[in-house]
Amino acid sequence: MAKPASGKFHESLPMQAEVPTLGLAPAGEEAWIEVIRKMDAVYKDLVESQTLLERQHAALEEAQQFIDSVLGSMTDVLVACDARGRIQQVNPAMVQLSGVAEKSLMGSAILDLFEDEDGAVAARLAGCFREARPISDLEVHMRQQGGGATPLALNCSPRLDHRGRLVGIVIVGRPIGELRRAYHQLDLAHQRLTRTQQQLVVSEKMAALGRVVAGVAHELNNPISFVFGNMHALKRYGAAISAYLDAAHGRADPQALEELRRKLKIDSIAADMKPLIDGTLEGAERVRAIVQDLRRFSSSQREGLEVFDVTRTIRTAVDWVVRAERVKPAVVFDMPGELDVCARKGHLHQVIVNLVHNAADVLQNRPDPRIEISCRREGEDVVIKVRDNGTGIPQTHMDQIFEPFFTTKPIGQGTGLGLYVSYGLMKEQGGDLTAANHPEGGAVFTIHLPANPG
Template sequence: VPVDANCTPRIGGNGRRVGTVWVGRPTAELKRAYHEMRAAHEALKRTQQQLLHSEKMASLGQLVAGVAHELNNPISFVLGNVHALRKYCDRLQTYMAALHAHEPEPVLQALRQKLRIEHLLGDLPSLIEGTLEGAQRTADIVHGLKRFSAMDSEERVPVNLVEVIERAIHWVQKGRPTPVDVRWQAGTPCTVMGSAGQLQQVMMNLLQNAFDAVGGPGVVSPCVWVSLACDADAVRVSVRDNGPGVPPEHLLRIFDPFFTTKPVGKGTGLGLSISYGIVEQHGGRLSARNAEGGGAEFVLELPKAQ
């Protein structure tokens, strides 16, 4: 029987060795314990991934109204163009029927002016181009939603944080009933290694919290500042608002799971906790503080891609 052995000397009060404790344990028991520990670890990883995806779906649900409005514009544009194209098609069919019937030239000329064939032919290219543009915008919006809602892989790829921040600002703004003034100036591309979907989730969470903070009573001119600084080794993203700030007693618990200061039904208490874990997995750091000029400030630091 394979045995894992361990020997420990026993020392008496006079400092001399008085014996040895020998412990033998069948190796199969150790293997079973190891397999149980590994299975528990895999189950924990699956639960964490499901929790991460659930929080992402909760964030996605908050954007539904804004996304519906965002989709409505290009779809309405396409529908209007298609109705115009159908009328043009009817007029062209009428004119083509007259041509096939070998109507005299004066009749064709009068019909051509009545149906405005010259105007129709000149307007067709712009109608088709506009329809294609509206359809492409709709496809881009749906693709962005699919990319955000999809389960993220463990693979780390180069990610341009400027694009991540701009997409996050766009989506969170669309989910607001009233727009918030966002002060953001896009600079040169700044690349980190990571998951674009997970990093966008972190940025959307920070922005959503900032928007909620300035959306309460007492904030006269709601404003959120987003800045990006990039040096040789690290990238630093700051999200600051002019809301009431975070009470000092809550700063130490703000990243704890299920801790929230929002009313019941408004927050799960998981957003900042999950964001903190994502940033740690990317080798970075997420911190919170109250800004000197008032309001809360969240600082995201990530290692720059070499």
């Protein structure tokens, strides 16, 4: 028979070898041995129970130490109350903030901690006690030992027993000053993020503007040359008309005046003046429109909504890009003659420029580069699609193409911001920008834009 771990109880019992057998019948001896065995088993159970109890006690001490360390490390104040509103437990942050010793807080009424002239705090806490209803962001003023009060934002939660009955509440509070500082820091971080996003948008705009500047220069050169040519003609016409008027005012001979009229071709000049002036005005208007597009495209200011012809905006953006490309892709349009939309014109212009430029880059080494652009009204939206006949988008990149700074271009040839900014500009207008691979090959980017946003 094995010897127990502790021998105090066992030492009071005779050892089995020492059991007196003289004069006992065999049955009596066996009964005595059985009693010894039973007592030894009971003792063994007692020793195991003691060992288990000691382990549980050690685990309980560890749990208590853990809870105490957690409560001690909390910067928020914590108060646990019973169902009558008497304080049962506080953490060191509460003791430090209130200036009252922990022993003095134990058993005191929770309402004694707060100023409550109109009874609003008592009413809110009573609701938590009565209905086991949590309370969020209850602003109170906690009394301090030396006088004065500290503003707190409290969150109160009911504490239930294993039967679901209310046994008290737990209150967690944070000084409102800390909350305000945290909100202030969050607001500053949000402002910095907003400024950074705006800078990214402007940077991408200027990068895109640099890519299409050659096409814009060509676009400006045509109407400016037209205006210059017309102005030189108008200058000659003005000199001829002035000479004729001087002769007429000098009371010249009617026959000589008629001869001068034929010589200076006054009748032809008069017939040609209106078309020249109209053409010059048209060229000047074209220059002004291009300049306005450039200013809108590069401006960092938030653009307002306006009604404009989306098909004309698309053609202008495509012309800017294609004219600047060394290898010019064929562009196929599938659009109505005119389609008005109420949106931010400069934003849409920039998105089209980015999409067409990306498509042109993809098609640089293709023998038959082609870009297909469609635009139509579908319900309440205007849907614009830009498709190329390139190799398409790898599936491994499909979830990344709208992420900032993601690019498959070599270093120095792409910022990785074009699609990211374009996606943000569409979302800002209540629209959407998606990417997919076309069943017949190549990539297709689809813009959904509300035609008349509410």
